[in-house]
Amino acid sequence: MSNEYNFKIPTITNYEVNYYFSDTETLCPARIYPFHMHDSIEIxxxxxxxxxFAVESSLYKLSAGDAIITKPNEMHNCILNSDSLHKHLCFWFDCGSGFLFGDFLSHDFGKNNLVSPDAESKKTLSNLYEELKGASDAGDTHRQFYITLQILYILRKFVSGESSPQILPDSLTAILRDIDENFSEIKRIEDIVSKHFISRSTLNRLFREYLHTTPKKYLESKRLAYSRMLLREGKSVLDACMEAGFSDCSNYIRLFRKHFDITPKQYKDSKKF
Known part of the structure; x- marks a missing residue:
């Protein structure tokens, strides 16, 4: 007796991925990259x-072979803790296919971004990265396609696991939760200071020590990320500005262009999402 099987997947109209390898043997100085976000899935x-890696209000310490997955509009930045080698690779996937990327988009913002495959899977992935580099250098598009699917398949097995961020002080956790929930209503940093009974200097120190940024920049990044989502939904530039908590539209446009090298109107009118 033989068993017959069949499966069918939704049409994948566009499979697009950008990526790079960085395998320099040169020591990189300790550095804090600025907060940013994308319209694609970053791995x-x-x-x-x-x-x-800081993602929204969570901070993750990585080991070799670990991955950080961020979905569109999820605020994040890379932190080089000390002078060291920084060998890594980074993918940006167009996430139009829910079948392929649903599991990679299922986490809440700033939650469970760290993916730590087991030792055997890390070894398999390492071999795939080398194969992908060879296929990329050879311009073998079919091989690139199949290898990236294999990489996604392995990482997907570990995406649903709970990942533990570094522990933050209770006071900072409460402040970050407040900003996450009320960023559009917070008018000044002094509002945070008075609400949480903390000095401005202590507030700045906590943000520098644990998130490697300032309260002002963190708040601006949250507002900018939300405004991008509103623009994608079809809101006008003025509505996106006001609803995200900016009081001055000209300042909003300046900040948006500074962060994304594009104006809010250009972003709204673009077809990339």
Missing amino acids: YILLEGDVS
Whole structure:
């Protein structure tokens, strides 16, 4: 008796991925990259180095072979903790296919971004990264396609696992939760200071020490990320500005262009999402 099987997947109209490899043997100085976000899924994979990643209000310490997955509009930045090698690769996937990327989009913002495959899977992935580099250098598009699918297949097995961020002080956790929930209503940093009974200097120190940014920049990034979502939904530039908590539209446009090298109107009118 033979068994017959069949399966069918939804049509994948566009499979697009950008990526790069960084395998320099040169020591990189300790550095804090600025907060940013994308319209695609980013998968950052550490191969060697002393690296942490901040995603929204969570901070993750990576080991070699670990990955950080961020979905569209999820605020994040890379932190080189010390002078060290920084070997890594990074993918940006167009996430139009729910069949392929649903599991990679299922987490809440700033939750469970760290993916830590087991030792055997890390070894398999390492071999796939080398194969992908060879296929990329050879311009073998079919091989690139199949290898990236294999990489996604392995990472997907570990996406649903709970990932533990670094522990933050209770006071900072409460402040970050407040900003996450009320960023559009917070008018000044002094509002945070008075509400949480904390000095301005202590507030700045906590943000510098744990998130490697300032309260002002963190708040601006949250507002900008939300405004991008509103623009994608069809809101006008003025409505996106006001609803995200900016009081001055000209300042909003300046900040948007500074962060994304494009104006809010150009972003709204673009077809990339």
